[in-house]
Amino acid sequence: MASATPSGLRARQDGRYHPRDGCRRPGEGAAFVRYHHPGDHHHPHTHNHASLAPARSRSLRHEKHDKVEVDEIIQSEQVSIAGINERKLTWVQAAALLLTEYVVLAILAFPYSFQLLGYAGATITSVLIAASTWYTSLILWRFCMRHPEVRDIADAAQVVCGGRRIGWWLAFIGLALNNWCIMGLHTVAGATAIQTIRGGKEVTLVWAIGLTLIMWFFSNLRDFSSMSKVGMLASSTMFVCVLIVLCGHGVQPHPTGWTPGLVITHSVWAPKGTTFVQGMNALLNIVYTYIGHALIPSFVGDMERPQDFPKALAISMVAEVLLFTVTGAVVYHYTGFELTTAPAYGSLIAKYGKVAAGFTLPTICIVGILYSLVTSRAIYFQIFKEGSPHRSSHTLIGWLSWIGIVFGGWVISFIIGEAVPFFSDLLSLISSLFDSWFGYILWAIAYFQMTKGRRTAGAIATAETVLNVLILITGFFFFTAGTYASVQSIIDSYNKGAVKTPSFTLARSGTRTLATTAIRFHTPLTETCSSSHFFDAVHKGTIPSFRLLGPDGVLVKDAEEEWVQRAKGEDGEKLKRMLEVMTMLPILDQILYSSQRQGRISFYMTGYGEEGTVVGSAAAWENDDEVFAQYREVGVLIWRDYPLSSLMAQVFSTASDIATKGRQMPVHYGSRDHHFHTISSPLGTQLPQAAGAAYALKRTPGRENSESSEMFAMDEADEDVAAVASVLGGPLVYVVRNNGYGLTTRRLCDAEAN
Numbered sequence: 001m002a003s004a005t006p007s008g009l010r011a012r013q014d015g016r017y018h019p020r021d022g023c024r025r026p027g028e029g030a031a032f033v034r035y036h037h038p039g040d041h042h043h044p045h046t047h048n049h050a051s052l053a054p055a056r057s058r059s060l061r062h063e064k065h066d067k068v069e070v071d072e073i074i075q076s077e078q079v080s081i082a083g084i085n086e087r088k089l090t091w092v093q094a095a096a097l098l099l100t101e102y103v104v105l106a107i108l109a110f111p112y113s114f115q116l117l118g119y120a121g122a123t124i125t126s127v128l129i130a131a132s133t134w135y136t137s138l139i140l141w142r143f144c145m146r147h148p149e150v151r152d153i154a155d156a157a158q159v160v161c162g163g164r165r166i167g168w169w170l171a172f173i174g175l176a177l178n179n180w181c182i183m184g185l186h187t188v189a190g191a192t193a194i195q196t197i198r199g200g201k202e203v204t205l206v207w208a209i210g211l212t213l214i215m216w217f218f219s220n221l222r223d224f225s226s227m228s229k230v231g232m233l234a235s236s237t238m239f240v241c242v243l244i245v246l247c248g249h250g251v252q253p254h255p256t257g258w259t260p261g262l263v264i265t266h267s268v269w270a271p272k273g274t275t276f277v278q279g280m281n282a283l284l285n286i287v288y289t290y291i292g293h294a295l296i297p298s299f300v301g302d303m304e305r306p307q308d309f310p311k312a313l314a315i316s317m318v319a320e321v322l323l324f325t326v327t328g329a330v331v332y333h334y335t336g337f338e339l340t341t342a343p344a345y346g347s348l349i350a351k352y353g354k355v356a357a358g359f360t361l362p363t364i365c366i367v368g369i370l371y372s373l374v375t376s377r378a379i380y381f382q383i384f385k386e387g388s389p390h391r392s393s394h395t396l397i398g399w400l401s402w403i404g405i406v407f408g409g410w411v412i413s414f415i416i417g418e419a420v421p422f423f424s425d426l427l428s429l430i431s432s433l434f435d436s437w438f439g440y441i442l443w444a445i446a447y448f449q450m451t452k453g454r455r456t457a458g459a460i461a462t463a464e465t466v467l468n469v470l471i472l473i474t475g476f477f478f479f480t481a482g483t484y485a486s487v488q489s490i491i492d493s494y495n496k497g498a499v500k501t502p503s504f505t506l507a508r509s510g511t512r513t514l515a516t517t518a519i520r521f522h523t524p525l526t527e528t529c530s531s532s533h534f535f536d537a538v539h540k541g542t543i544p545s546f547r548l549l550g551p552d553g554v555l556v557k558d559a560e561e562e563w564v565q566r567a568k569g570e571d572g573e574k575l576k577r578m579l580e581v582m583t584m585l586p587i588l589d590q591i592l593y594s595s596q597r598q599g600r601i602s603f604y605m606t607g608y609g610e611e612g613t614v615v616g617s618a619a620a621w622e623n624d625d626e627v628f629a630q631y632r633e634v635g636v637l638i639w640r641d642y643p644l645s646s647l648m649a650q651v652f653s654t655a656s657d658i659a660t661k662g663r664q665m666p667v668h669y670g671s672r673d674h675h676f677h678t679i680s681s682p683l684g685t686q687l688p689q690a691a692g693a694a695y696a697l698k699r700t701p702g703r704e705n706s707e708s709s710e711m712f713a714m715d716e717a718d719e720d721v722a723a724v725a726s727v728l729g730g731p732l733v734y735v736v737r738n739n740g741y742g743l744t745t746r747r748l749c750d751a752e753a754n
Helices: 091-102 105-146 153-160 165-198 204-218 224-251 276-290 293-300 306-339 350-383 396-419 423-450 459-495 561-568 572-597 611-620 634-639 644-651 686-699 719-728 747-753
Strands: 626-628 708-713 732-737
Touching (some): 091 293, 105 153, 105 224, 105 276, 105 293, 105 350, 105 423, 105 459, 153 165, 153 423, 165 204, 165 293, 165 350, 165 423, 204 350, 224 306, 224 350, 276 306, 276 423, 293 306, 293 350, 350 396, 561 572, 572 611, 572 634, 611 634, 611 732, 626 686, 686 719, 686 732
Parallel strands (some): 626 708, 708 732
């Protein structure tokens, strides 16, 4: 009995099928197309067969055929005339491509998931997600075996949609957007890694352009066999990077950011206070790191013996589970809730961190090339159908078309990576919209199509059907909850004034990392206390720092009952807003400091660890008190509702800067409406200015009770100015702080140098 011929294969007289569109040539003998689908449960007499897209009906064709073995002649057909090979990938090369796709920078974002889910929560989640994606990958492979005309994820989606072209377009849009965003992320990540290694000697944009050109040049490879050889270099260097990260955390005295007295804390499950959005981001970080199904049909469709794909998949999945889980757990053990960063080499001291960052560069470039290759092939195969001489021969039209497609993809990726104001969140949103379908939903539907009429034919079949129902529900959960979390993150970014998100988060794939950085509550260099009182001038010893909240955001045990009642009473909203402003400041510093290191702004000064001094002082003053501040006191402006849009306009020196129309240096804020006098570059100039302003307020009717306040560090102190202020009098408050630094160098380092 003859079975149906797929629309993508043409019969030949020798009994083989040549993968071209159309029917048998006149005079060619009839032949059998023989299929065997390992793992499928076949009906002994009937079997549904789907073509990609018949020219007219675009619908599924159903014909009967006998269950027989794979025609290996079909699978080993080499469509090569002049050296451009297709369908020649071995299972070892397929394993290399899978490792290239999965052993990537995303591994270094796993400690972030452990930080928010805890040891047990993250480990169990990692194992369960790995098992589910392994199973759905096998369903996808079985589906590709049943439909050898499938060459990429868009083809597979078209078959699942009953041959309707809309399925191809939707899947291709998801594939292209996802891959182009990942390529853009690799451009930004590579440039940032080079900046880390070189210490910011050039603007990041220079390296971003250079890396994009390098990756575009090498993306002109047209076959997966060559790509697999290059891919082994990527996975090998990333493995070395992971070893450096693990060993570095073990041998270094303390992680970056550690201060004396800081206690590293851990949790078995999600820490108290973890929000739904934070938990979902941590969960999706794991999910999207494991989901790589979008590239699997391209690999299977190019294999000489696709029935060997499960061996390649097994090697990849075992490596993933071990590397992802071990890296997350070990780094989290050393960095804890307080100091975990993404990527993980951010918590290494410089001599280890720079080496680790260097080993990520080959991976960043090569994985970007792989995603470019998959996307470009999907477009190229639509322009030139299988069997076209432009696909199999070195023709001028074929190569010009290929180079143009690859170049266009990298241009789009570069623009997305460098210009989109919420790039990380955009990548997360695209992952939520499409990866849930590529990783779970499509393959549950495909399973139901392949097992129609026999889904409950026995206990095993029934159990597998129930499992696929759960997979379908899980996919829709990730689709809805992930989309919500991503959209909410974009909204939060705008509300916080995050015009650009230059840091990592990774959620998978080559690097889909949703770089989320947790708020750190820095431990002061001094002792702490929870009671407030004045100290006289002859107090001996160090004045302790006042603190009510611990690193976990919970009231410290010895907090006075007075403060507990005030937090619950009428002062509660004010205290809550103080905390909100304090937690906003390090986020603002992270974004703008990274922007300065990338060359987007020319100057910036952070205020890490000084949030409490600044915000606490601002909350104690009236909003019409005059403030003379230095670089690190932007918290006063934010407390007084200074618009973040105006703050960004000043830092980026745009015409929207109300005070100076972009003519002032960044961080030199000033606002007449907020009684915040413009910051000047020389240190200490505000000291006499504040004294003079206080004397003027003393002599101004109606403003005698207003205050003039000056905030400065110890290095700026001037005894003569203090004497003048005491003689002239007036409402004046000097806020003096010892932040442990002399302008930009820690005093401890100064002492060691001397």
